[in-house]
Amino acid sequence: MTPPRARRRVRRHPARLSLLLGVVMLSIALLGVVAVGAPTYAAGDRTVQGTLRNSADNNAPVAGVKINVQTSTGKTYTGASNDQGRFAITVPGSDSGTLAVILDTKTLPDAVQIRDGASNTLRPTGTLSTITVNFPLGPDTRQVSTVWDQVPQLLYNGLLFGLVLSLGALGLSMVFGTTGLSNFSHGELVTFGAFATYLGNRVVGLPIAVAVAVAVALSALFGFLNEKGLWSPLRRRGTGLIAMMIVSIGLQFLLRNVYQYFSGGRALTYREYVTPAGRDAFGLFTYTNRDVVIISISGLALVAVTLALQYTRLGRATRAVSDNPALASATGINVGRVITTVWIAGTALAGLSGAFLGFSQSVTYQLGAQVLLLVFAATCVGGLGSVWGAMIGSIIIGLFVETSTLVIPSELKFAGAMVLLVLVLLVRPQGLLGRAERIG
Incomplete structure (x- = not known):
């Protein structure tokens, strides 16, 4: 009489599972990198934001500066920097397309100007619903750092x-x-x-x-x-x-x-x-x-x-x-x-x-x-x-x-x-x- 076949004991093998998961995740990650190459604009409203600071005055905020956001459809949305130098301009989701962010230099305070070589018009790219732009004001005081x-x-x-x-x-x-x-x-x-x-x-x-x-x-x-x-x-x-x-x-x-x-x-x-404001740790x-x-x-x-x-x-x-x-x-x-x-x-x-x-x-x-x-x-x-x-x-x-x-x-x-x-x-x-x- 043939003895009944013993039931196989199911065991978990973390080592084999780890290797399998690693290969799967690497494939997903590489597919994600490829997918990034085909930009599409985010659904919903887009917000263009930034902060204006004058490097000639110890990076003091610059208030009251007019910022215009022009869309590819010809519409213009306007905002201004507040007392902290911040501005945020919302572009409705119905107005899709590329954007041109323009700083009105006529509204800059006296003795404050766009940095030499910088433009007052920026054309941001990307698919995020929040777009941060930077208009450098005052002389370039940055220090060149090594790797x-x-x-x-x-x-x-x-x-x-x-x-x-x-x-x-x-x-x-x-x-x-x-x-x-x-x-x-x-x-x-x-x-x-x-x-x-x-x-x-x-x-x-x-x-x-x-x-x-x-x-x-x-x-x-x-x-x-x-x-x-x-x-x-x-x-x-x-x-x-x-x-x-x-x-x-x-x-x-x-x-x-x-x-x-x-x-x-x-x-x-x-x-x-x-x-929040950053603090220096021993340089x-x-x-x-x-x-x-x-x-x-x-x-x-x-x-x-x-x-x-x-x-x-x-x-x-x-x-x-x-x-x-x-x-x-x-x-x-x-x-x-x-x-x-x-x-x-x-x-x-x-x-x-x-x-x-x-x-x-x-x-x-x-x-x-x-x-x-x-x-x-x-x-x-x-x-x-x-x-x-x-x-x-x-x-x-x-x-x-x-x-x-x-x-x-x-x-x-x-x-x-x-x-x-x-x-x-x-x-x-x-x-x-x-x-x-x-x-x-």
Whole structure:
């Protein structure tokens, strides 16, 4: 009598999955770079903005200067700089086409003039809904810097970006560690945090600190609803990880289109601390008080999560579920409750990451999509399912993205991060801190 065939045990192999995800993300990134070459004008209103400062008077703001924006249809929209030297002119979305931004030199104050060699007419290009232009006034007082002079500033920018990125990567890595799900809708959770902060700050009128705190709480609630309404029922039905990954891709596009519908495709900004004054740090780089707060909060959040995972009862239960869910359940651990808690914490961290990214990159429906590949790259470089790996991978990706602009165009810096991902996985498929497993 032929014995029954033993059922094959399904195992997750982070090393193989990391390599596969790396190749897929590199392909997507390269396709995105190619797509950039075909510009189309953004739907909705466009805003032309800028700040006028006189370099001859210690960069003092210049007020009352008339700015005209002419469109290819022949219409002209006019504005003037305020007491801070800022101007913002809105061009209706119905008036599409190229723009010509003209500074009326007759309205310049006495002894203030356009810099020699500069023009009072600018023709900006691009597809953004917010267009920033610069009219240099007064003599050129800039100092010529070498490549090495830029390194400290780029390292600082990379550390700042890496810490913010690690908040999103940590949430993604925790979800993967406990469920095995590669959640491609994680970027939209980042976008949710940015939009929640914008609504709290701009619409409701909350102080920015309170708005960020409320956004984190709403993000945690959003993660809870995601888990209870979608992912938990799918797991109970025995849905495979590949099918659930495809569901996450569909959820990604659904949420992104919802954000686009309600925001109109515009680039939105918070009411406070969008362009804070910079401070010099020993002549090496420039920083702002806002950056210091972001770095401090990000660092505290990361330390708190890692300490909780290491020393609390819930943290030990989470690590047990991540290592072997069946054995954890057999020892009395409520696996479902642990996974729900991980979803709440992971989406809260993603929301905090989105709130911070909204300061530097504006709040758009594409915010999460722009950093999703970098979040995946960070988790794969560090090691899928590894908390420390997600943080270290994020710092590496952040530093590489910023410093790579020394040798490649800034438009390609994100694609460069994908190349770094593939190179790391070719040498160490399980990531820097991932565990190697025997396959076969």
